[in-house]
Amino acid sequence: MSAVIEEHHHDDHHHGPAKGLMRWVFTTNHKDIGTLYLWFSFIMFLLGGSFALVIRAELFQPGLQIVEPEFFNQLTTMHGLVMVFGAVMPAFVGLANWLVPMMIGAPDMALPRMNNYSFWILPFAFTMLASTFFMEGGAPNFGWTFYAPLSTDQGPPSTTLFIFAVHLMGISSIMGSINVVVTILNLRAPGMTLMQMPLFVWTWLITAYLLIAVMPVLAGVVTMMLMDIHFGTAFFNAGGGGDPVLFQHVFWFFGHPEVYIMILPAFGVVSAIIPTFARKRLFGYPSMVYATSSIAFLSFIVWAHHMFTVGIPLAGELYFMYATMLIAVPTGVKVFNWVATMWGGSMTFETPMLFAIAFVVLFTIGGLSGLMLAIVPADFQYHDTYFVVAHFHYVLVPGSVFSIMAAVYYWLPKWTGNMYNETLGKTHFWLSFIGINVLFFPQHFVGLAGMPRRIPDYALQFADYNMVSTVGAFLFGFSQLLFMFIVIQTIRGGKKATDRVWEGAHGLEWTIPSPAPYHTFSTPPKDLTEAHG
Amino acid sequence: MSTATDEAYESYYVPADSKLPIFASLGIFLTVFGMGNILIDMTAGAEHSIGAYIMMVGGLVLGSTLFFWFKTVIEENHAKMYSNQLNRSFVWGMSWFIFSEVMFFAAFFGTLFYVRVFVIDWIGGVGDRGPSNMLWPDYTPEWPLLNTPDPEQFPGAHKPMGWFGLPLANTILLMTSSFTVTMAHHGIKEGNRKKIINWLALTVALGVAFLICQVLEYYEAYAHLGLTLDSGIYGTTFFMLTGFHGAHVTLGTFMLAVMLGRAIKGHFTADDCFGFEAAAWYWHFVDVVWVGLFLFVYILGS
Secondary structure, rough: HHHHHHHHHHHHHHHOOOOOHHHHHHHOOOOHHHHHHHHHHHHEEEHHHHHHHHHHHHOOOOOOOOOOHHHHHHHHHHHHHHHHHHHHHHHHHHHHHHHHHHHHHOOOOOHHHHHHHHHHHHHHHHHHHHHHOOOOOOOOOOOOOOOOOOOOOOOOOOOHHHHHHHHHHHHHHHHHHHHHHHHHHHHOOOOOHHHOOOOHHHHHHHHHHHHHHHHHHHHHHHHHHHHHHHOOOOOOOOOOOOOHHHHHHHHHHHHHHHHHHHOHHHHHHHHHHHHHHHOOOOOOOOHHHHHHHHHHHHHOHHHHHHHHOOOOEEEEEEEEHHHHOOOOOHHHHHHHHHHHHOOHHHHHHHHHHHHHHHHHHHHHHHHHHHHOOOOHHHHHHOEEEEHHHHHHHHHHHHHHHHHHHHHHHHHHHHOHOOOOOOOOHHHHHHHHHHHHHHHHHHHHHHHHOOOOOOOHHHHHHHHHHHHHHHHHHHHHHHHHHHHHHHHHHHHHOOOOOOOEEEEEOOOOOOOOOOOOOOOOOOOOOOOOOOOOO | OOHHHHHHHOOOOOOOOOOOHHHHHHHHHHHHHHHEEEEEEHHOOOOOHHHHHHHHHHHHHHHHHHHHHHHHHHHHHHOOOHHHHHHHHHHHHHHHHHHHHHHHHHHHHHHHHHHHHHHHHHOOHHHHHHHHHOOOOOOOOOOOOOOOOOOOOOOOOOOOOOOOHHHHHHHHHHHHHHHHHHHHHHHHOOOOOOHHHHHHHHHHHHHHHHHHHHHHHHHHHHHHOOOOOOHHHHHHHHHHOOOOOOOHHHEEEEEHHHHHHHHHOOEOOEEOOOHHHHHHHHHHHHHHHHHHHHHHHHHOOO
């Protein structure tokens, strides 16, 4: 019997990567799968970004120039879906795959084959979703929130395939999240308590919990749509005793936690990077954990702030307004802690730090416009305007996306063994930083002045700011090709990275060689003094 | 000291490359892609749909892949490749999977409560949505909603489904089956194979009996009560809640039947029976959902 164990022990932990392309298809290695997720996410980022550039090109000046309104609607819908489910979420899952096992001293993810399954569902799902552009009636055209009855009564035939694509994404997310939760709860190095975990691991634990809780609700709501479309049920039809507003309740019960799913891991990334480059320990670690948990809890009880203008009872509006404003408290704790970490530190400003600091500033701007939107009477004015577009793009692009880029620059030397080109990295940062602000800041103004979202044409008085916005969009969009160049250049070679990589870095992932060997921590580490920075 | 810990640590099994997941991905994709095409063609009024073939191929690929996947896991377990730590991963994994299922049903229960508490009255003009009653002046708020606002599109049921009779019988069947599956578990703990097999076979039989009763109940609803999927929100919530529950009973019964087969092959021991326990947990979960259904859909709902 022990011979069997010995033999398998040998096989399991010392086999290298397989040769050829099939390595990526059959792999069960968390680092390979992390890489797959990250590249998939980047491809989706470019795809969703190209939709956005067509949108911005159309909005460069008033009138209809480039696309038909019908196609414009398909583009806004697919841009949102691809970016949310294809770019941001998989990028964070990729980071979790790469980093969580290395940070907690685990040999791999808890369920490696299921890990591969979670990833490989996604390319199928997005191929199916993207193929709807070529169907009769075109792609889904009702916005990424797919409100009924627009999506049920008026939607194109491709709505059905969209529903099944969402089901696939949900299955992938739930399996991926179960893997993350189980890895964190069960595979920590002996002696590592929950409160010794790096904050990135904490934020992912809570994110995964949110995903397992709300992705089934999304599955529920698209199933209700499917039944209304094909089987004559009355979920969202008042003629049968149902209610279109019900759709919005169920959707946003998923949708609001979803918003935090896309930002909590970003908090974890920033909480890893700022201490490194400030050369100080993270200020207020326990309060960071409690704040993250509070945000996650609050995310379940604020959903109807997306629905203030739909006609919900006054008591509901007041409750959801105050509950929403409450979120500012734990979020404020976090921003305070990041600033306090930098306070009095010996700071240097390498590319990851630049992205992290930009994250803190610009995410806070997005958070503050969120507070404005939380106020019911003000929201009556802002609802469905470009102010909302500006708000959520500020939290998603210089928020989530910047944190992903920060993470890539920060951990890329550990992944590849090579340092990226710092000058090019900083150039990429500044182009992105300027591009993003030129792109989204003017949208606050046109929004406050009353420009509605999701329209291909607009009144003349919005022309100047839209033109500025489009210039920013193209600057930001094309800067990402530089990002791709830097990453590929680093993979192919460059100055060798040390094991520690960054002078001030702490955490188990910095105790292993660069590049990280194919298998790490086959036996758990004994020395946990490095465990959290 | 450190070598002692090295020996104490049971190696966590990390499987080598596997062909299983990619086939499972392909299978699940073809299944839903086929299903989508069937539905699109059906609603468009087409006679045939290529989707049926795609779905069949997909289902076959998915089903056989899952079969080999579980087979691999069972064989690896029998080869003693799994440490206690890895077995805990399965336990955690199943628990979180059941939690996700709870949330799926929560969406539908939430829908039922929201409709009953708010929507029915609001359509009738109560509360802040007064004007909507101008659309359907004849509408009266009631539950179960038999007279829908728009009877042409949604002809309401003649009669609601009562709780007495088949639903009560089903409650008794499922409650009993939760007891019998626990007896089978005791059999495993005592190492008494005959006890395992007998109680488990009885559990599967109860599951099948439940499903037969549900088919009869649905027949009754369609044939005599006018209660159909498209008879308005009452029929919608009734069939979607009980239907998804029935689908879960089907899966649970299948899982238990597989466990019965494994028990007959002598698979389970007192300290190595998580496959059985996972199926039993799932079964208890399905049972709890039924209690919720019986209370809110049948007793309070009719």
